[in-house]
Amino acid sequence: MTAAEHLLPTSSTAFERALSEAIDVTPRLDGAITSLSGIKFTPPPSFLPFLVYEYGLGELTPYVPNLYDLLREGVAWTRVRGTPAAVDRALGWLGYTAGIEEAAVRRSRWNLFQLALDRVRDDEDDLDPIDGVANLSTPLRSVFWRGFAGYDIRPLEYSRNRWSEARWSSSSGARLRADGAKWSFGRTYSFDHAMTEADLTALGVWIEPTGDGEVPWLDIEWPDLAWDAFGGDARSELMLLAVPAGTAWACFRDSGGTVIGYRRAKVQQRVVVDPTGPYQFGGLRFAAAPTGADMMLVEALTDFGEGYGSTAAAVSLILAAEPADPARPGALWLGPGELDAGLPEIALTPLDIEFGRTVRERVRFLLRF
Incomplete structure (x- = not known):
């Protein structure tokens, strides 16, 4: 250690040198001063709040609560x-x-x-x-x-x-x-569903296959169409055409089977594959087809906040229903008991949706008849 007298000018008196040495605390603090070298690289926990204050990183503490991470990342962040x-x-x-x-x-x-x-x-x-x-x-x-x-x-x-x-x-x-800030999120759930005999029977359109390509006549008011309007699978097309008219709804249920709510479908179309069509599903594009179709596309899109606080474990479709309250004919979201369903639910499918205030949930079904 440098002697204190060496820091004084050569003209200093003996009294001045003695006084300098008497009040010099360096001999007592030299060890502590030496140990401070590099302490910021590995600071003890008690130092962290003071270093955060020194570097001006206090406004970041709500977002990076670990102060070691904050010191490491925050300094680099301030530079950019x-x-x-x-x-x-x-x-x-x-x-x-x-x-x-x-x-x-x-x-x-x-x-x-x-x-x-x-x-x-x-x-x-x-x-x-x-x-x-x-x-x-x-x-x-x-x-x-x-x-x-x-x-x-x-x-x-x-x-x-x-x-x-x-x-x-x-x-x-x-x-x-x-x-x-405003938040806008959306998730899409797509289901390619082959209609089962149970689904078609519930809709009242099931046609027993005859095995010879013929379609038996049913007691249904069929559309006034020529037979050449149908493609290769007239049975499927006829069953689709026979589905009763009405508004389709998506029905969301929780893990206990209780209805969370119903969402009106924004798309409900008989469709055929068409590369230029406006609808997309599974990498293919589809276009509406009044006849000659054996598929139906149904899509429902919840609004922000609908169903908030609930988690849907299953979704199904009701192809013909109206709001039970005649004063709300245009309602888009209905709660339990608020839908007057003309047909039973079909295509019950498990899923996992935690409804949120900032997310719109889109469910799409391609129903194959």
Whole structure:
């Protein structure tokens, strides 16, 4: 250790050198001072709150509660804060990735941005942290206002997009709190269902196969069609044509078999395979066909929040039903006991859907007659 007298000028007096040595605490603190070298690389737990404060990382503690992780990741995050790289790094702490979509410069609120997340949120509790780190990672002028995955419908802009592919109000989504971001998620469940004898009998359209290609006449009001309107499987086509007219509904039930709710179908069409058709299922495209079809496509799409708090364990279809309350003929979602079903349920299929406030659930059935 350097002697204290060596730090004084050569003109110092003996009294000054003695006083310097008397008040010098270096001999007593030298060991502690030496041990501080590199302590920030392996700090003890008691040091962590002070280091977080020193590095200005306190605003990240709600999103990275492990302070060792926060010190390791947070310092690197501060170096790229205000750039897309900071958003990527912060979302990685939460287990997500996303593409950043900024508002068009022609818009009055050009500073808004959205996140195209890599998947539907794992849990609703993940959304507030995503909102928080997104706003902390971007420049002060930028505002995160929406995240989406699986379901993304944009507002109508005249002369810029098709009316049938846009909303008249704003982008799709729902907010969990008034001052928070909007979230728009969607999941699709597709079921290719071969109609069983039990299904067809329940609908009242079952035709016994004769084995010789002929179709026996049934006491049903058949459409006024020529026989050449049917394809190779006239029996299947006739059974499909005989299905009673009415609105189709998807019926969701919990694990105990109790009805959670009914959702009106947005698509209910006899279809044939058509590469240019508007409907898609299982990698193929389909088009509506009034005749000559032996398949029916039924699709229902729940709205945000419908069924919230429940978990569906099965879904089935009711092909002809109306709301029991005549004052609500256009209702889209009905609770237990609110549907007047003209036909029994068919195509009961197990699934697992935890309904949420920010997710629209799409169920599609391709019914093969």
